[in-house]
Amino acid sequence: MNRTHDRYDLLYELYDRFDTRTLRAYQTFVDVFPPVDSRVALDHWQDAESALSESKAEIRESFDRGEPLATIAAHASRDEAFTALDLCERHGRPVSAFVLDVDETLRSAGSTDNEIPRETLGFLTEFHEAGVPIVICTGQTLENVKGFLIQGLGSEIFHSGDLSVVYEAGTGAFTPGHGPETKQLLYEELDETIQNIFYRLRSDVLSEAPEEIRRGCHLQGNEFNVTLKPNFEIGSADATHVIDRALVHQLRLLGRAASEACDASEDDATAWARAFYADADPEIRTVLEAEGELPDRSADEVPDDLRDLFERIDVAYYEGDAAEIGSRELNKVVGVEAAFDVLGLDDPFALVMGDSKSDLRVMEWVAENDMGIAAAPEHASIDVLDHVIRTDELVYDQGDAAEILRIVYALNQIARLD
Numbered sequence: 001m002n003r004t005h006d007r008y009d010l011l012y013e014l015y016d017r018f019d020t021r022t023l024r025a026y027q028t029f030v031d032v033f034p035p036v037d038s039r040v041a042l043d044h045w046q047d048a049e050s051a052l053s054e055s056k057a058e059i060r061e062s063f064d065r066g067e068p069l070a071t072i073a074a075h076a077s078r079d080e081a082f083t084a085l086d087l088c089e090r091h092g093r094p095v096s097a098f099v100l101d102v103d104e105t106l107r108s109a110g111s112t113d114n115e116i117p118r119e120t121l122g123f124l125t126e127f128h129e130a131g132v133p134i135v136i137c138t139g140q141t142l143e144n145v146k147g148f149l150i151q152g153l154g155s156e157i158f159h160s161g162d163l164s165v166v167y168e169a170g171t172g173a174f175t176p177g178h179g180p181e182t183k184q185l186l187y188e189e190l191d192e193t194i195q196n197i198f199y200r201l202r203s204d205v206l207s208e209a210p211e212e213i214r215r216g217c218h219l220q221g222n223e224f225n226v227t228l229k230p231n232f233e234i235g236s237a238d239a240t241h242v243i244d245r246a247l248v249h250q251l252r253l254l255g256r257a258a259s260e261a262c263d264a265s266e267d268d269a270t271a272w273a274r275a276f277y278a279d280a281d282p283e284i285r286t287v288l289e290a291e292g293e294l295p296d297r298s299a300d301e302v303p304d305d306l307r308d309l310f311e312r313i314d315v316a317y318y319e320g321d322a323a324e325i326g327s328r329e330l331n332k333v334v335g336v337e338a339a340f341d342v343l344g345l346d347d348p349f350a351l352v353m354g355d356s357k358s359d360l361r362v363m364e365w366v367a368e369n370d371m372g373i374a375a376a377p378e379h380a381s382i383d384v385l386d387h388v389i390r391t392d393e394l395v396y397d398q399g400d401a402a403e404i405l406r407i408v409y410a411l412n413q414i415a416r417l418d
Contacts, residue, residue, distance in 0.1 A: 006417075007085055007088075007414060007417050008082075008085065010063065010065070010069060010417065011069075011072070011078075011081050011082060011085060011414075014059070014063075014069050014072070014073055014081075015073070015078040015081065017062070018055070018058070018059060018073060019055075020073040020074075020077070020078070021077075022055070023052065023055045023056070023073050023074050024073070024074060024075065024076075024077070026048045026049075026051050026052035026055065026074075027052055027074040027075060028119065029045070029048045030045065030048055030049050030052055031119070031122045032118050032119055032122060033045065052074070055074075056070040056071075056073075056074060057070075059073055065416075065417050067416075068413040068414070068416040068417055069413075069417075071409075071413050072084075072409075072410045072413045072414065075406055075409050075410065076406045076407065076409060076410035077406075080403065080406050080407045080410055081410045081414075083394075083407050083410075084407050084408070084409075084410035084411040084413075084414055085410075085411075085414055087373065087392060087407070087411050088411055088414045088415060090392070091349070091370075091373065093349040093415070094349065094411060094412040094415040095132065095349055095350065095351045095372070095373070095408045095411060095412060096132060096133075096345070096348050096349050096350070097132060097133045097134075097135065097340070097343075097345055097348040097349070097350040097351075097372075098124075098127065098132060098133070098134045098135060098350065098351050098353075099135045099137050099336055099350050099351070099352045099353070099362055099366075099372070100134065100135070100136055100137060100351075100352075100353050100354075101137055101138060101353060101354035101355060101356070101359050102116075102136060102138045102140065102145065102148075103138070103139075103140070104355045104356075104377060104379065104380075105353050105354050105355050105359075105376075105377060105401060106120055106353070106401050107399075115148075115152070116148070116152050117399065117401075117402060119402040120401050120402045120405060121152050121153060123402055123405035123406070123409065124153060124405070125153065125154075125157065126409070127405070127408075127409075128153075128157050128160070128162060128163070130412075131162070133162045133163065133164070133343045133345060134162065134163045134164075135163075135164045135165075135166060135336055135339045135340070135343075135350075136149060136163070136164070136165045136166070137166040137170075137332050137335065137336060137354070137359070137362065138165070138166070138167060138169075139167075139168060139169040139225075139227075139322075139324075139356075139358065140167060140168070141167060141168060141220065141221050141222055141223070142165060142167040142168075142172065142174055142223070143221070145165050145167055146158070146165070146174075149163075149165070158176060159176045159177055160176075160177065161175070161176065161177030161178060162343065163175070163176070164339035164342060164343055166332060166335030166336055166338070166339055167335075168222045168223060168224060168225050168326075169225065169326060169330075169331060169332055169335075169358045170186065170326075170330045170331040170332045170333070170334045170335035170336075170358075171185075171186055171187045171222070171223060171224040171225055171326070171327070171330050171335075172184060172185050172186055172187070172223060172224075172335070173186065173335050173338040173339045173342065175339060175342045175343065178342050181342045184338050184342070185223070186330055186334060186335065186338060187223070187224040187327065187330055190327060190329060190330070193261055193309075194312060194313070194327060194329075196261075197254075197257045197258070197261060197313070198224060198225075198226060198325070198327070200253075200257050201226045201250070201253055201254065201257060201325060202219070202226050204253055205219060205226055205228065205249075205250065205253060206219050208253070209246075209249055210245070210249065212242065212245060213228070213242060213245055213246050213249055215231070216230060216231050216232065216238070216242035216245075217229060217230055217231060217242055217243070217246050218231055220322075224326075224327075224330070225324055225325065225326040225327075226250070226324065226325045226326075227322055227323070227324040227325075228243070228246040228250065228322065228323045228324070229321070229322050230242050230243055230320065230321070230322075234320055234321050235319075235320040235321065236320060239320040239321070240319055240320035243317070243318070243319070243320055243321065243322065243323050244287045244290065244291060245291070246323040247284065247287055247288075247315075247317050247323040248287070248288065248291050248293050250315065250323055250325055251270065251273050251274050251277065251288075251293075251315065252270050254270075254273050254313065254315070254325060255269040255270025255271070255272070255273040255274070256269065256270065258272075258273060258306055258309050258310070261309060262303075262305040262306050262309060264303065264305075264306060269306060271295040271297055272295075272297065272302045272303065272306050272310075273306075273310060274288055274293060274294060274295050275294075275295050275297040275298065275299045275302065276299050276302050276306075276307065276310045277310070277315045278294055278299070279299030280299075280315075281315070281317065283317050283319065284315065284317050287317060311328065312327065312328050312329060313325065313326075313327060313328060314326045314327065314328045314331070316357065316358070318356070331358060331361055332358050332359065332361055332362045333361050333362055333365045336362055336365075348371060348372070349371060349372050349373075350366055350371060350372035350373075351372060351373055351374075351375065351404070351408050352366055352372055352373070352374045352375070353374075353375045353376065353401060353404060354374075354376060354380070354384065355376055355377055355379065355380035355381065355384060356380070356381055356384065357381060357383060357384070359376075359384060360381070360383055360384045360387055363384070363387055363388070363391075364387065367387075367391060373391065373392050373394065374387060374388050374391055374392065374394065375388060375392075375394035375395070375396065375404040376388045376394070376395055376396075377395070377396055377397070377398055377399075377400075377401070378395055378396065378397055378398060379398055380395075394407070
């Protein structure tokens with residue numbers, strides 16, 4: 001019998017013979033609801049732990065390779081386990097690192113009160129204890145991320161040396177416990193011209209904004225990227241309107257900064273900026289058309305010096321959420337590479353989870369280099385979902401990132417069956 005059939009038959013027998021649904025319920029209860037001071041609650045928890053131990057012992061004793069099978073049964077459903085087997089057969093490697101976006105990926109304001117669910121945190125803790133490094137890869141500021149990670153995962157894990165934070169979509173990487181390499185300011189490696197443009201944009205973006213934008217937006221506290229966020233509920237009609245206006249405003253400021261760097265007229269540089277970025281992003285084109293700000297110019301005719309500059313600067317639009325200017329030379333891929341280097345990961349096979357265009361770059365990078373797999377929530381951007389469906393089809397329901405972690409947990413246990 002070949003290895004594929006052997007592992008398939010083992011999983012089939014496991015889920016056919018044993019009440020794995022009840023076993024998983026016991027495991028979830030024990031993991032998510034630790035003992036508390038209540039005598040009744042403590043008795044209930046101890047009963048569940050005892051039943052869990054007995055059930056797992058029965059599985060261990062029923063198979064030659066019972067330990068990983070008992071662990072799989074306690075954490076993954078039948079469908080999740082067979083999905084894990086398919087991944088194992090396709091890639092032939094366990095997951096050895098995580099690259100995880102946070103907002104709308106690990107947590108979702110729509111269904112989890114904007115907190116990472118306890119089951120998800122529990123799995124991340126288990127993977128950490130098993131020696132799997134975690135790279136949190138986010139567009140948020142470092143201080144924001146540090147706060148909720150320490151609260152959710154605990155200070156010990158955060159400062160363990162096996163966790164890294166790539167923040168502001170790749171402008172910096174923070175890996176506690178690594179001496180002078182703990183904080184890497186990746187934007188300091190850019191040339192002076194690009195750095196000066198960003199410092200100018202940050203200085204002017206609110207001070208020179210129309211009153212509507214000054215009142216309706218705030219400048220996110222980034223170290224480098226220039227990000228305007230709405231002062232309204234994200235996704236609302238008011239938020240969408242003010243972010244659309246903020247995008248137009250940012251492109252005007254970028255055109256002015258580009259005119260100074262390239263010795264062009266401000267009006268020309270602004271028009272070319274709008275033409276260039278409208279051609280690069282259909283969503284930006286739609287906004288400029290709706291605002292009456294799309295110039296009658298072809299992106300193919302952008303002067304070479306301006307084109308060279310624009311190709312190094314990224315303008316990102318997130319409907320009703322943010323308008324951002326960043327460096328194309330600094331992105332999540334660059335940040336993840338820096339984090340992997342500090343963590344000492346020479347040959348990682350990573351699970352990448354995310355929902356946005358910036359996450360897609362990391363997904364494509366690991367796919368091109370056979371370095372991992374990708375997963376996304378069902379509400380991710382169309383391009384992200386297209387990539388995930390074309391590769392391993394790991395799409396999960398809103399707020400249920402734990403489903404993917406259960407699959408990966410089973411994948412890593414299946415790899416032990418060899």
